[in-house]
Amino acid sequence: MLVVSSSSSKELGLKIAEKLNARIADFEVKRFADGEIYIRAKENIENEQLVLIGNTYPDENLVELLFMQDLIQDLIDSKDFITIVPYYGYARQDRRFLDGESIASRTCAELLEVNCNRIITVNLHKDDIRNYFKKKVKNLIAGKAIAELADRANVDVVLSPDMGSFYLAKDVGDVLKIESAHFDKKRISDRSVEATLSTDVKGKNVLLVDDIISTGSTIIAASKILRANGAKSVHVVCVHGLFLKNSIERIKKVCDSVNASDTLKSKATSYSVASLIADAVLSIA
Ligand code: R5P
Numbered sequence: 120m121l122v123v124s125s126s127s128s129k130e131l132g133l134k135i136a137e138k139l140n141a142r143i144a145d146f147e148v149k150r151f152a153d154g155e156i157y158i159r160a161k162e163n164i165e166n167e168q169l170v171l172i173g174n175t176y177p178d179e180n181l182v183e184l185l186f187m188q189d190l191i192q193d194l195i196d197s198k199d200f201i202t203i204v205p206y207y208g209y210a211r212q213d214r215r216f217l218d219g220e221s222i223a224s225r226t227c228a229e230l231l232e233v234n235c236n237r238i239i240t241v242n243l244h245k246d247d248i249r250n251y252f253k254k255k256v257k258n259l260i261a262g263k264a265i266a267e268l269a270d271r272a273n274v275d276v277v278l279s280p281d282m283g284s285f286y287l288a289k290d291v292g293d294v295l296k297i298e299s300a301h302f303d304k305k306r307i308s309d310r311s312v313e314a315t316l317s318t319d320v321k322g323k324n325v326l327l328v329d330d331i332i333s334t335g336s337t338i339i340a341a342s343k344i345l346r347a348n349g350a351k352s353v354h355v356v357c358v359h360g361l362f363l364k365n366s367i368e369r370i371k372k373v374c375d376s377v378n379a380s381d382t383l384k385s386k387a388t389s390y391s392v393a394s395l396i397a398d399a400v401l402s403i404a
Contacts, residue, residue, distance in 0.1 A: 156179070175231070257346070258396050276323050324354070359379070
């Protein structure tokens with residue numbers, strides 16, 4: 120088996136390749152002076168089982184992934200390879216909130232399946248996004264990996280900052296056999312949120328989980344409420360850490376720890392989804 124890693128997922132690709140006992144394919148990727156991308160397969164990839172891994176965020180990585188898919192299907196004369204998208208960018212534009220808006224999540228789905236038949240994602244912001252694909256998509260949930268991390272922090276309760284990511288808090292809570300609950304969140308703007316909580320957290324070690332941390336507003340608002348309600352400690356774990364605008368530092372001011380997976384690389388990356396992905400590849404390869 121050969122793993123082709125796009126620029127966005129080199130380290131994760133390497134870990135996945137190790138777990139699959141596979142080899143990293145020799146691809147050259149560079150940019151011309153005007154920023155246009157150049158991709159070349161430097162080895163014959165015909166007759167190989169292929170796994171391509173890359174994020175659709177930011178935009179240049181989306182373009183690189185699409186070009187790689189097209190090159191691979193062209194060289195192997197088949198769409199029968201696996202594309203893994205650890206972080207599916209544009210997932211939060213999954214419907215038309217205002218008249219006239221584009222549904223970018225759907226556009227990405229349509230583009231990703233032009234040249235590839237088998238797609239794996241990790242904690243899609245909404246599972247319904249899979250319906251935008253005509254082909255079957257396997258969406259992996261990192262609950263077990265988060266639970267392993269949380270186990271070390273002696274957590275009493277797992278909370279999600281809103282209903283949308285409660286499925287993840289519940290998953291982690293079920294593995295750890297502890298209570299799980301969620302905040303009710305109202306988004307005021309893209310940088311500010313209001314959260315309310317009805318669970319008793321006094322004297323408890325709280326694990327706050329979310330699929331994505333972007334500006335950090337959601338997690339910070341929730342953490343402040345937990346502190347105000349007497350939580351003993353607040354540990355934050357997300358799957359996809361975008362961490363815009365110094366949000367790691369801002370979150371650390373109100374939380375005991377902040378952790379993210381390696382779907383995106385940041386200073387908070389502390390656990391890997393490589394095993395989860397490798398197992399899924401083996402199950403569909
Ligand atoms: C929203 O529904 C997501 O699950 C996250 O809570 C949200 O995207 C986080 O964004 P931010 O860090 O900017 O508050």
